[in-house]
Amino acid sequence: MTHAITSRFRCLLIALTALLLTVGSLATATPASAHDELVSTDPESGSTVETMPEELVLTFSGILSTEDGATELAVTDADGASLADGDPEVIETTVTQPLAGEATGPITVQWKVVSSDGHPISGEFSFDVAAPDPTPTPTPTASSPTAAPTATETPTATPSASPETPAEASSTVPWIVGGIVALAVIAAVVYLVASRRRTPPSTPGSNSSAPDSDQPSER
Known part of the structure; x- marks a missing residue:
């Protein structure tokens, strides 16, 4: 009876010892395997932004190393073109990567x-940049026909009688003189014809002078 109890107690003690050793090993291993990890990103992983951001910000759970080459970032668009502008900046738990270009x-x-x-530690995430809305093309509207401008008649100036130039006056002088001479000749002819009609014709044998009444007649 006593031997059976002792055996059971010994088995229980061995089991408790093994359990304690297992718990102790797990407690010792946990701090060693607890590495820093990525906590958040801006833009967020899987999000969609309206425009391409000017920089990326990654936040980690612990302070990061600032040694050369310790931090590396590759930012590429859908065609594989790099969008990173210079080296990332590490300040304690954050990494800031400037960006350039449009995508x-x-x-x-x-x-x-x-x-x-x-x-x-390393990892990868992605986000989307929304495509800009297409610019609407204005549809041409039917415009009312514009009335054709009517031709306005420009009043033409009536040519005024210009004064005769000396050359034109000298050319008309002979005609005026000729007209006056012709009128004088016609008037002379008319006068002569009229004078002949008023003078009576002389009869033959008649004395040209009447007898003087003062002379005594012959007896």
Whole structure:
């Protein structure tokens, strides 16, 4: 009876010892395997933004190493073109990567950092940049026909009688003189014809003078 109890107690003690050793090993291993990890990103992983951001910000759970080459970021668009502008800046738990260029569609970010315990960690995430809305093309509207401008008659100036030039006056002088001479000749002819009609014709044998009444007649 006593031997059976002792055996059971011994088995129980061995089991408790093994359990304690297992718990102790797990408690010792947990701090060693607890590396820093990525906590958040801006833009967020899987999100869609309206425009291409000017920079990326990655936040980790612990302080990161600032040694040269410890932090690396690759930011590419859908065609694989790089959008990173210079080297990333590490300040304690955050990594800031400036960006340059314009892109739409999925943007892929691959990162690698060295955690505070000296263990390198890496990962990848992506976000989308929305395509800009197409500019609406204005539809032509039917415009009312415009009336054709009517031709306005320009009043023409009536030519005024210009004064005769000396050459024109000299050319008309002979005609005026000729007209006056012709009128004088016609008047002379008319006068002569009229004078002949008023003078009576002389009879033959008649004395040209009447007898003088003062002379005594012959007896």
